Amino acid sequence: MALTLLRGIRTQALFRANAGLFCTTRLSPLARFTTRVESVQTTNPKTAPKSIQQAAKEAAEQKMQGFEAVIGIETHVQLSTITKAFCSCPYDYGSQPNSTVCPTCMGHPGTLPVLNAKVVECAVKLALALNCEISMTSKFDRKQYFYPDLPKGYQISQFDIPIADKGYIDLDLPVEFGGGHRRFGVTRVHMEEDAGKLLHSESGNYSQVDLNRAGVPLLEIVSEPDMRTGIEAAEYGAEVQRLVRYLGVGNGNMQEGSLRCDVNVSVRPIGQSEFGTKVEIKNMNSFNEISRAIDYEISRQIHLHKESQADQIVQETRLWDESSQKTFTMRKKEGLADYRYFPEPDLAEVVLTSEYIDEIRNSLPELPEAKRRRYENMGLSMQDVIFLANDDNVAHFFDSTLEHGADAKLAANWIMGDMTAYLKDEKLSIHESKLTPLELSEMIASIKNGTISGKIAKEIADPGAIGAMVDKVLADNPKQLKQYRAGKTKLQGYFAGQVMKASKGKASPVLLNKILGEKLKGN
């Protein structure tokens, strides 16, 4: 900050010196800068430049027209246990329909559910990561309704005594949306089972059911209505996904359906304490869609308020349509559902001991929030912090590199820049990369003490990879190879050029010529 001010002052002085005639102002040249200093000092030096952030905030406020939105999210996380929740059927996404089924998950008479111990473990893990209070005893209930994908006619869930409640989640909003830290409450976490899949045929008056997914364990996370914008809601969803992946309890893929979010949106005039009518939105398949659907719904509701048609906002379920970028009413249901909850008589209470919980607490990995704070304290920018902590594998690679003594900022730059680009090109994930953390840290050290230049470090120095490319070039150019053998040794340059081309200019020239020489001699 000081640097910019200094620069500003210098140019101003220069301007005055060169353009004396144009200097009409009577004010001291520093007066303009005094006010700027005052306002700059009040902002957090780590966030985006004040003018952009302030402008974005003002634009958002203007759009809201005196209203604020109240948003809550219900998230269903499919657990990646080997077997289903209440029977020993395996579950694999993409299996042949109706192949991973048994009488229990198909709801045949006389079958009984038996709870999978791993489900309880995953529930406790996630509840601890969400800072919840864990219920030492909880129970299952039957949620009864009729639908073709619900074989038993009821879903085994937890109604009034869930396994965990009263938690919260900490996250950082992306820098490009203004950044900032947020804490959102988590009302409850409970265990339940998934239903099968229902497919509607295009023509005809029948539908098709695949019960592979029936009985797969789910954790339902209900948030407090603490979110206020589409971005906050999307980031909440992303943080839940991050947690689920960090803990290894699920793969959190929205596209696959292993992470599903239903959103509740209402608006109210700023200052009003009562909530407005809430509308549920379904059918969002990515975090971007969640953000856009919420923003659309907020403006739809504000618009109705402004047109004095607030009574047009009814408590209903709307579907997000990605193609038209709008929400639409679902078929109007007949009245509210009566689920006739009662305690599941076929299942015992889930009783936990403090030793069990402590054991799980001690086995938790470092969570994203803790990582972000640790990286922030290293002096990395928020953008770097958010990137590195986003994927557990990347964070682990980064930490390993630091363990070998590399400088944090340099390691971050390498990982975020060249490594990420390379991995994307080669379609690899970071733990498949041939460059190990130790090698990266050594490379950084070499650059730092001047042994090699940054440019050289970017070269491919893997003899195996170069050797393979050389073999291919030689195989692709038999005519030239024959000529070389006949005595035209200058062709070595030609081959070298071809290999360089194949490696997109990245092969180390020294290593290339060495390997090429050996291979040409050898053959």
Added chain:
Amino acid sequence: MLSAAASAIPRLRCAAPPRQASSRTQWSLLWRRPLSSSPNVAPAAAAASGPGALEPPDLPRLAKSARISLSPQEAEEFAPKIQQVVDCSLELALYDIENKPEREGLRKKDNSLMNYLHTAVGSSLREDKAEPFANRDAIIEALPSYDDPYIKVPRVLNSE
């Protein structure tokens, strides 16, 4: 069609053995609320009118929710029997377990039901180990309507 089943419901004796206070208190607190989660039942009214004074079961509505067809005559026959079940459950829930001395010997008795209900984590749970069901063909055969590889169902499940 349900009269045969109806007459088979035994008379329930409402005296229950005293239970360990632990988590039972939580459950008995539950029962003080209306049994149905339906918004139609006003919780305040039901609780205020004192024990045993829940509104009588609305049998036609119950039957509709459960998708069971009942003739008016069957509904009339069933109503008092269901009322009996409700009354008995209430009596169980209101049974005073707070002021009874804790009976240490209860757990050690060979009362399999008690052992089943008071299990710690690990005993009524199963290991996360796959055991694919061996006789899938029998399941497929038992399906009323199969459209390989899917189960064929009516498009909409109305109460009609």
